[in-house]
Amino acid sequence: MFKKIIEAEIIENKKIAEGIYRMAVKAPETAADARAGQFVNIYLRNKIMLLPRPISISRVYDDVITLIYKIAGKGTGELSAYLPGEPVRISTSLGNGFQLEDVFKETDSNHNLNKVKIIALVGGGMGVAPLVGLAQKIMNEKEKRSFKDDDLQVIAIVGFQDEPILMKEFETCCNHVYIATESGSTGLKGNVLQLIERKGLKPDYCFACGPRPMLKALANRCENANIPLQVSLEERMGCGYGACVGCVCRIKAKEEGVKSIRKKVCTDGPVFFGNEVVWDD
Amino acid sequence: MFKKIIEAEIIENKKIAEGIYRMAVKAPETAADARAGQFVNIYLRNKIMLLPRPISISRVYDDVITLIYKIAGKGTGELSAYLPGEPVRISTSLGNGFQLEDVFKETDSNHNLNKVKIIALVGGGMGVAPLVGLAQKIMNEKEKRSFKDDDLQVIAIVGFQDEPILMKEFETCCNHVYIATESGSTGLKGNVLQLIERKGLKPDYCFACGPRPMLKALANRCENANIPLQVSLEERMGCGYGACVGCVCRIKAKEEGVKSIRKKVCTDGPVFFGNEVVWDD
Amino acid sequence: MIKNINDKLYHAELDLSVSIAGVTLKNPVTTASGTFSARESGAFYDISELGAVITKGVSDVPWDGNPTPRIAETYGGMLNSVGLQNPGVEDFIKHELPLLKSYNTKVIVNVVGKTINDYCKTVEKLDDEAIDIMEINISCPNIKEGGISFGADPKMAAEITREIKRLVKKPIIMKLTPNVTDITEIAKAAEYEGADGVSLINTLLGMKIDVHRKKPVLWNKTGGLSGPSIKPVAIRMVYQVRRAVNIPIIGLGGIMTGEDAAEFLMAGADAVSVGTAALVDPTAPVRIKNELIAFMQQNEYKNLQQIRDALA
Amino acid sequence: MIKNINDKLYHAELDLSVSIAGVTLKNPVTTASGTFSARESGAFYDISELGAVITKGVSDVPWDGNPTPRIAETYGGMLNSVGLQNPGVEDFIKHELPLLKSYNTKVIVNVVGKTINDYCKTVEKLDDEAIDIMEINISCPNIKEGGISFGADPKMAAEITREIKRLVKKPIIMKLTPNVTDITEIAKAAEYEGADGVSLINTLLGMKIDVHRKKPVLWNKTGGLSGPSIKPVAIRMVYQVRRAVNIPIIGLGGIMTGEDAAEFLMAGADAVSVGTAALVDPTAPVRIKNELIAFMQQNEYKNLQQIRDALA
Numbered sequence A, B: 001m002f003k004k005i006i007e008a009e010i011i012e013n014k015k016i017a018e019g020i021y022r023m024a025v026k027a028p029e030t031a032a033d034a035r036a037g038q039f040v041n042i043y044l045r046n047k048i049m050l051l052p053r054p055i056s057i058s059r060v061y062d063d064v065i066t067l068i069y070k071i072a073g074k075g076t077g078e079l080s081a082y083l084p085g086e087p088v089r090i091s092t093s094l095g096n097g098f099q100l101e102d103v104f105k106e107t108d109s110n111h112n113l114n115k116v117k118i119i120a121l122v123g124g125g126m127g128v129a130p131l132v133g134l135a136q137k138i139m140n141e142k143e144k145r146s147f148k149d150d151d152l153q154v155i156a157i158v159g160f161q162d163e164p165i166l167m168k169e170f171e172t173c174c175n176h177v178y179i180a181t182e183s184g185s186t187g188l189k190g191n192v193l194q195l196i197e198r199k200g201l202k203p204d205y206c207f208a209c210g211p212r213p214m215l216k217a218l219a220n221r222c223e224n225a226n227i228p229l230q231v232s233l234e235e236r237m238g239c240g241y242g243a244c245v246g247c248v249c250r251i252k253a254k255e256e257g258v259k260s261i262r263k264k265v266c267t268d269g270p271v272f273f274g275n276e277v278v279w280d281d
Numbered sequence C, D: 001m002i003k004n005i006n007d008k009l010y011h012a013e014l015d016l017s018v019s020i021a022g023v024t025l026k027n028p029v030t031t032a033s034g035t036f037s038a039r040e041s042g043a044f045y046d047i048s049e050l051g052a053v054i055t056k057g058v059s060d061v062p063w064d065g066n067p068t069p070r071i072a073e074t075y076g077g078m079l080n081s082v083g084l085q086n087p088g089v090e091d092f093i094k095h096e097l098p099l100l101k102s103y104n105t106k107v108i109v110n111v112v113g114k115t116i117n118d119y120c121k122t123v124e125k126l127d128d129e130a131i132d133i134m135e136i137n138i139s140c141p142n143i144k145e146g147g148i149s150f151g152a153d154p155k156m157a158a159e160i161t162r163e164i165k166r167l168v169k170k171p172i173i174m175k176l177t178p179n180v181t182d183i184t185e186i187a188k189a190a191e192y193e194g195a196d197g198v199s200l201i202n203t204l205l206g207m208k209i210d211v212h213r214k215k216p217v218l219w220n221k222t223g224g225l226s227g228p229s230i231k232p233v234a235i236r237m238v239y240q241v242r243r244a245v246n247i248p249i250i251g252l253g254g255i256m257t258g259e260d261a262a263e264f265l266m267a268g269a270d271a272v273s274v275g276t277a278a279l280v281d282p283t284a285p286v287r288i289k290n291e292l293i294a295f296m297q298q299n300e301y302k303n304l305q306q307i308r309d310a311l312a
């Protein structure tokens, strides 16, 4: 199937917190094969801004996808003024999402073999957006496999500057939600790493999305504790589909003689294993 | 009084002929001192087009001005999509309009002294737009001075490619309307010069606006017949208010030793006397 | 916008073909180096619709490129400081070229190097491969050594052209930088030394500072400016170079539409490349080809030469 | 957008002043040459609000400029080929200068010429007048003789700077062209010969073809590209020149907002000029000054030097 840029219809575009919006977009071709951790390119109307804005797919319901975005500049500022009923130019789904196969790979027939008992979704700031979709997806998988909570628990560990977002969504799909805020207004005063420490959380598998310093600290912790970790990275993009080599990150090389190579976040990622990433780039 | 760029309200924006629109704009500060032959700068929304679009003020009613424009490119294309109720950024009135003082200068107290018995308004294509306002203005002046048609007649001599515009407006304000079309669909098949010839029209004073070749031929004719002529010129503009010296035309010099000088259409014009203009520039 | 126009449909009336350095392109639209990837661009459109593909720069050995951020957006344009990251010519021949050859289009390989010797090693390896033309990038502003200096000095441009021409049988096109006082000097030097064509322009050297973060947006500080904002400079240079040399010109810089492509042809280009537009709209190269066809039909041009001859 | 901020209101906390070549401007915002006219710009705002006005180019004798069309619009920019039409220095001194002097702002007179002798005659006449600084335009791309060649060659730039410095007591600022391979060479030559400052950039040489009318849009074919589309080139050059010379820099090229002005200051400019923006919005110079004040307040800068020192 060819990838495409489509004219999608805006269903909803609502402020859900200070400077943060949820946009629901009817986009059958995007929704068809979207998976948690993938993103779409949004092409703006103001033609002085040429480059598409990459935004993670937060959730998918039938042929509607939802996007959670923060006003970070002129482009996202433009988005926030779009009205329901108006068209928006977006791409079909881009990048590689989170790999749930890796979690479930030994459990296909007999869930007693399942080694992963607790999955942690670790999110910081806007990084929580794709984790909501992931939580939903895991819940569906649990149902499909008739897993009980004894077989598999999903916990969300999320941190914010001040105002938490998407709490209801996490609460519906997760067994526990742990919150930290820098301001201390909700949950623990501090960050998600301190939260994990303080609550003594011991997940068997982690998925994470958020600011790079958070991801780096978490990767370090997971490596030491031997916990598999998938992270979704962010980088400034040109094309968002692999043509410009603008958006690279450094990944440990598998071949001999080479220490590391630069891979494209947009097409090789944005999701990588935490222990593949060279964090001190 | 400072000149200004104002946010005006669109009252009407209607197609009046193929590719031609009338926009009525509520703009008290522009309307306040607008005179026939002046123009406004329209500042576009699409910011890849930086330069204002100059459009003649066609008519003024109270605090509303009307603009008649043709879709000539992207900028006027954008204008044609504006909706009533929306704002439009325009300037207060710019340039020097037609000088009626010159016509009435010897008639102030006693209209028997009036040497001008027939005023012709000669328009080609979009050039008819400002002449409508002028016709209205002359009618008002006639009333003010209680001139009868014996004292002063106003005739419109207008030419078009195919479809005449603003005919009702001319008919209300003028004693006669003569029409030529290149296609022959209405009136004489030909141009306004041929129309003047054919109908044997002998005005005492002319005001004209239209394509340069028409103005040039008319200026030639008026000079030979010793008929005063005011023409409104067009030139590609940068600023529209006299800062960039982009929009010049060549005007015969009054000083000795210099043949001609370049003057700014936007601030020294757009209206000049036909015999001042160096037509073969 | 016209979509999916079948080339054949118009063959009877329209001839879009152009011969560049002895190689016939079925239409004049190519991809600009560094803005195209067979696998990823091919996910959006059928690459066989293009006159040729121009690959991203390949070098003798793998290049790592610059750290990120590598991309910044500007008013009607963008800056990049990718720094010519590429896996090296051998990897290119093994992994990328077979895929490119699977399409029905010509293959032009963009070559970069830090020394004349680098360039020579790369072109020698490519000369025996099933490629059509080599485009020698002597103009990239994003690497510290070499690169820019070759394209900014007529003597260096002459020398590198001469050395490469001595080594290879395949036609070579020199890709010129606009960051020079007189681009016709460089073009003439390349022509004199036997270059089979020139392509212009590469990016203008630019910079953007984030006044809130108080640092340049790009890690590399400066980067190459591309996109519609630079088109007037590109058109001027194509016009000047057309009047200075007789070899074919591939024109590029800010082409966003079929009319833009026609503007380059009128200025004197033989073919065109689409760069930044393909980042702004992944299907741009094909859309622009189709818009050019529509332009030719509306204005009754039968072939490209008629457009090139049209300028008064 | 903040309007009508009274300079005095902020004097207690904010110091906007800057000293250029021994002349103190009360704020760093000036008008770019060729985009300002005292009478006409003064119809839109109070000229006394600006740090200085820079006049359009004046020459020894009246210049007629180029035929029209002189203006073309481009993507995020514009081309002009006014060709330095002006009534000559004597007319300027008689008719324009008295009006300029009636405002409470510094007067910088832009000077153009076709030969060194032309420049010399003009600056001598201006040197005894009540002006503050002369800006020597050695960079206009719109005239056939002289002009561009002075600014494109370090030797010529040195020579003209030397000759003018010998003649005048007033400070001189050399206005540089971006159409060169290495602008720091020109800046260094000017500094070496005693220039009191440099201003950059003038316009990039560009061209636009009307593909429907099949001819260049400008009568003069090529013209100078200005506006926000060229800002990245201007920022890069100011950044480079700041690190090459010690004399003051007036930075310009595409400044549309107060943040753009701050970007030039961070890149190393001492003051800024607003050109094309004033055509797009007649009140731009004052608006930009007010936006710069707002930027300084929000980011707690107390003076311009703090902005200039901010870049990491």
Ligand SMILES: Cc1cc2nc3c(=O)[nH]c(=O)nc-3n(C[C@H](O)[C@H](O)[C@H](O)COP(=O)(O)OP(=O)(O)OC[C@H]3O[C@@H](n4cnc5c(N)ncnc54)[C@H](O)[C@@H]3O)c2cc1C
Pocket: A039, A051, A052, A053, A054, A055, A056, A057, A067, A068, A069, A070, A071, A072, A073, A074, A075, A076, A077, A126, A129, A130, A233, A234, A235, A236, A237, A270, C072, C073
């Ligand atoms: C894979 C991916 C997924 C993302 N998902 C989300 C999401 O779900 N919700 C959300 O709020 N934000 C998300 N972002 C960040 C979002 O793309 C930027 O905030 C947005 O592009 C800023 O655009 P702007 O015009 O408002 O800001 P400006 O700062 O004015 O943007 C200027 C330029 O910088 C680029 N840019 C700025 N910040 C970033 C950034 N952090 N990452 C990449 N490019 C950037 C823009 O694309 C643009 O080219 C994601 C980024 C990536 C790479």
Ligand SMILES: Cc1cc2nc3c(=O)[nH]c(=O)nc-3n(C[C@H](O)[C@H](O)[C@H](O)COP(=O)(O)OP(=O)(O)OC[C@H]3O[C@@H](n4cnc5c(N)ncnc54)[C@H](O)[C@@H]3O)c2cc1C
Pocket: B039, B051, B052, B053, B054, B055, B056, B057, B067, B068, B069, B070, B071, B072, B073, B074, B075, B076, B077, B126, B129, B130, B233, B234, B235, B236, B237, B270, D072, D073
């Ligand atoms: C004093 C004056 C009064 C005018 N009054 C009217 C009027 O009442 N009704 C009307 O329909 N048109 C009028 N015009 C012409 C109108 O300004 C142009 O048609 C319009 O600017 C075209 O803009 P565009 O973006 O649609 O076309 P484009 O061709 O895409 O414009 C591109 C550029 O060329 C300039 N341009 C193009 N044509 C002209 C032109 N003829 N004159 C000046 N600049 C031009 C535009 O301003 C713009 O900068 C007038 C022009 C002038 C100078």
Ligand SMILES: Cc1cc2nc3c(=O)[nH]c(=O)nc-3n(C[C@H](O)[C@H](O)[C@H](O)COP(=O)(O)O)c2cc1C
Pocket: A238, A244, A245, A246, C032, C033, C034, C035, C056, C057, C080, C082, C084, C110, C137, C140, C175, C201, C202, C203, C225, C226, C227, C228, C230, C252, C253, C254, C255, C273, C274, C275, C276, C277
């Ligand atoms: C992201 C990016 C990468 C580029 N990489 C190369 C390259 O590897 N070799 C080269 O010759 N030009 C390279 N260029 C320059 C383009 O090929 C082209 O000359 C320039 O971008 C102007 O065209 P445009 O405005 O259509 O993009 C690159 C441009 C961009 C935007």
Ligand SMILES: Cc1cc2nc3c(=O)[nH]c(=O)nc-3n(C[C@H](O)[C@H](O)[C@H](O)COP(=O)(O)O)c2cc1C
Pocket: B238, B244, B245, B246, D032, D033, D034, D035, D056, D057, D080, D082, D084, D110, D137, D140, D175, D201, D202, D203, D224, D225, D226, D227, D228, D230, D252, D253, D254, D255, D273, D274, D275, D276, D277
């Ligand atoms: C219409 C116009 C006329 C100009 N005339 C002059 C001039 O007389 N002397 C000069 O040194 N620069 C002249 N310039 C160049 C500007 O002063 C300025 O260097 C350039 O436009 C870049 O700044 P901007 O992008 O803010 O316009 C002119 C620019 C424009 C647009």
Ligand code: FES
Pocket: A236, A237, A238, A239, A240, A241, A242, A243, A244, A245, A246, A247, A248, A264, A265, A266, A267
């Ligand atoms: S953004 Fe272009 S390759 Fe990733």
Ligand code: FES
Pocket: B236, B237, B238, B239, B240, B241, B242, B243, B244, B245, B246, B247, B248, B264, B265, B266, B267
């Ligand atoms: S348009 Fe700028 S002076 Fe007339």
